[in-house]
Amino acid sequence: MTSVVVFDYGYGNVHSVAKAVAKAGAQVQVxxxxxxxxAADGLLVPGVGAFDACAKGLRDAGGDKLVDQRLAGGRPVLGICVGMQVLFEGSEEHHHDIPEPGLAQWSGRVERLAAPVLPHMGWNTVDFPEDSELFADVAKGSRVYFAHSYAAREFSLVGGGPFAAPRVTWGEHDDKFVAAVEAGALWATQFHPEKSGAVGNQLLRNWLEHCGRLSL
Incomplete structure (x- = not known):
């Protein structure tokens, strides 16, 4: 059975995430x-609340180093919601004079959505690539659950290396934004798979299969 650690750094719905991952077939530790x-086959980094607090909490708990170490060895990591946002260099959402930096696994910044109604909360469709591993066996037009006001609005990678050909899934809430990324061992979703019902369960099962493949 695939082993997963849900990283408990104080800023995520760890128990609901853990329950969903266990339902998808993993042995889970919070x-x-x-x-x-x-040591786990997969590391899941959730995140709720403000970017600054999540980024600082993750760094204070040593999560930045753990993510670096896992990715250096090609070991799977999944970020959810703000747990995805902190993988970028920074965010417009900050509450201090000196903004908290992100983990800078990916270039670019998280920005406030240019939409008349925020937060973007509820069910929405996404546009995923045909070769997506994350969305394998998920029908086009399926809905996932969002709860956010900020997101990355573009995605690019500098240089080559193991993450040279990421798969990017897009969402739209009057403004186009990055809904998910699959980049080598590092995957992330702006939406909440643990709140996305049967579709979310399939997505988590797909990630667990990905963890299993990379752990062989």
Whole structure:
């Protein structure tokens, strides 16, 4: 059975996420223990609330180093919601004079959506690539659950390396934004698979299969 650590750094719906991942077929541990986080087949980084708080909390718990170490060894990591946003260089959403930086796994910044109604909350469709592993066996037009006001509005990678050909899924709420990314061992979703019913369960099962393949 695939082992997953849901990283408990104080800023995520860890128990609802853990329950959903267990339902998808994983052996799940909720912890911030670095040895467990490094040993697991998959590391899941949730995130709710403000970007600054999540980025600082993750860094204070050593999550930035754990993500680096796992990716250096090609070990799967999944970020959810603000757990996806903190993978970028920074965000427009900050509440201090000196903004908290992101983990800078990907270039670019998270921005406030240019939409008349925020937050973007509820069910919406996304446009995923035909070769997406994350959305394997998910029908086009399926809906996933969002709850956010900020998102990355573009995605690019500098240079080559193992993440040279990412798969990017797009969403739209009057403004186009990045809804999910599959870049080598590092995947992330702006939406909440743990709140997305049967579709979310399939997405988590697909990620667990991905973890299993990379762990062989």
């Amino acid at each position: 912890t911030a223990d670095p040895k467990a986080a490094l």
